[in-house]
Amino acid sequence: MNSAPFPNTRALWLLFLANTISGAAQGISLIAIPWYFIDQLKEPVLLTRFYGIITVVSMLWVIYAGALIDRFHRQRIFMALTAVCGAIILAVAGLGFWDDGLNKAAILLVMAVTLLNFNLHYPSLYAFAQELADKSRYARIVSYLEIQGQATNVLAGGLAALLLGGIEADKEFFLMGFLVSMPFSIPAWQIHEVFLLDGLTYVAAFLLIGAIRYVPQSHYQPEASSALHRIKEGFHFLRAQPKLLWFGVFSYAVFVSVLVQDRLILPEYVRVQLNSAADVFASSDMLFAFGALVSGVITRRLFGKMSPIAGVSILMVGLSVLYASMAFNHSLRYLFFFSFVYGYVNTGVRILRVTYLFHTVPNHIIGRLLSFFKVADTAMRASFIALFSLSFFHEGTNIRYAYLVFGIFILSFGLAIIPTIRPLTQKMKDSHVDEAR
Numbered sequence: 001m002n003s004a005p006f007p008n009t010r011a012l013w014l015l016f017l018a019n020t021i022s023g024a025a026q027g028i029s030l031i032a033i034p035w036y037f038i039d040q041l042k043e044p045v046l047l048t049r050f051y052g053i054i055t056v057v058s059m060l061w062v063i064y065a066g067a068l069i070d071r072f073h074r075q076r077i078f079m080a081l082t083a084v085c086g087a088i089i090l091a092v093a094g095l096g097f098w099d100d101g102l103n104k105a106a107i108l109l110v111m112a113v114t115l116l117n118f119n120l121h122y123p124s125l126y127a128f129a130q131e132l133a134d135k136s137r138y139a140r141i142v143s144y145l146e147i148q149g150q151a152t153n154v155l156a157g158g159l160a161a162l163l164l165g166g167i168e169a170d171k172e173f174f175l176m177g178f179l180v181s182m183p184f185s186i187p188a189w190q191i192h193e194v195f196l197l198d199g200l201t202y203v204a205a206f207l208l209i210g211a212i213r214y215v216p217q218s219h220y221q222p223e224a225s226s227a228l229h230r231i232k233e234g235f236h237f238l239r240a241q242p243k244l245l246w247f248g249v250f251s252y253a254v255f256v257s258v259l260v261q262d263r264l265i266l267p268e269y270v271r272v273q274l275n276s277a278a279d280v281f282a283s284s285d286m287l288f289a290f291g292a293l294v295s296g297v298i299t300r301r302l303f304g305k306m307s308p309i310a311g312v313s314i315l316m317v318g319l320s321v322l323y324a325s326m327a328f329n330h331s332l333r334y335l336f337f338f339s340f341v342y343g344y345v346n347t348g349v350r351i352l353r354v355t356y357l358f359h360t361v362p363n364h365i366i367g368r369l370l371s372f373f374k375v376a377d378t379a380m381r382a383s384f385i386a387l388f389s390l391s392f393f394h395e396g397t398n399i400r401y402a403y404l405v406f407g408i409f410i411l412s413f414g415l416a417i418i419p420t421i422r423p424l425t426q427k428m429k430d431s432h433v434d435e436a437r
Helices: 009-040 044-069 074-099 104-132 135-165 191-210 227-239 242-250 253-273 278-302 308-328 332-360 363-388 398-416 418-436
Strands: 173-175 178-180
Touching: 009 044, 009 074, 009 104, 009 135, 009 191, 009 253, 009 278, 044 104, 044 253, 044 363, 074 104, 074 191, 104 135, 104 191, 104 332, 104 363, 135 191, 135 278, 173 278, 227 242, 227 363, 242 332, 242 363, 242 398, 242 418, 253 278, 253 308, 253 332, 253 363, 253 398, 278 332, 308 332, 308 398, 308 418, 332 363, 332 418, 363 398, 398 418
Parallel strands: none
Antiparallel strands: 173 178
16 A cells, blocks of 8 residues: 555455445445345336435435544444344344345335444444554555445345346346346346345454554544533534535535435436336446446646546536436447446545544544535435435336436535635645645
């Protein structure tokens, strides 16, 4: 990672590996379940409404989650998350093997557990990584985490969707956007078999996180104050820095669209707009993962001399054009191109945003700030899920208009970030000066 001696190198590699496995675990459930409901159960409205309900519930959870991150040791939080989620998902998988199948409630339970875990996972991950690393390595570490987390999340989910559909010998199907055929068949998996794989990845992540030993590189002492006090402290910090709050909320627009598009819009778009099957959905997710990989490798070099705030705005405005054009697309090739660019932009925005926050936000309060931004993210997601649950979007090929809505949304927020570029860039420069002193 860097030629200079660094006491936490092994700890970071273990964290990267655990994050890769955790990303795969989340992707398996959060991508395979929507495809299962839309393609096999033919119930997109039920899925959308449940996703909306659990998203609203998670808003309250996200606020408290930030206080938890700054109250307890981050490593223990990770271990608790993987233990609880793994136990529940393995139990549901066991029920499926026992009854030779699962009802809708059991499947939705796995989705709910995974979503609630997801809202605590990333704020904890970033806070823990900031604690492990010195500031000279922030940008590189964030890049690695984003490559692993985003790429493995959607890649594993895409493969799970492909397994649910099965593969026939010598029959052509799309893989990474190319038509291929296999000399052998892969029988379609049952949903509980997918959950078994999912649960086992949580077990592996738990063991890896438990093996981490490290020397803290930033000052952090778990706080003993009440959750309410810690929440108020985070709120006061942001209120004193409105430009930071503005940027933190608006830069989430791409991520808001990713969660709604990949979980709800894309499966139905592939099925009704493009008249395609699981292989196209899986290929789209794989290309998203490839775009995330490329972004993690080149974003720091491409935007290294530019303000990270300006970089975020440029990426968002560019993506908005591609997003809106999806409403009028009938080509699989364009979907694949869009997915690759989408994966690149999403990861690029996250790298630039988190790198900036690492440099300007103290470690003892970053958990609360990230959770406040997640509340805004969750509220926006809930609003879009409610909008797209309207029957209009599920009539004929009307789901395509969701892309037009998101194109306008991302463009608006990308332009709204522009006034924050100069003051926030100056704040980052001042932070570097203070460190030099």
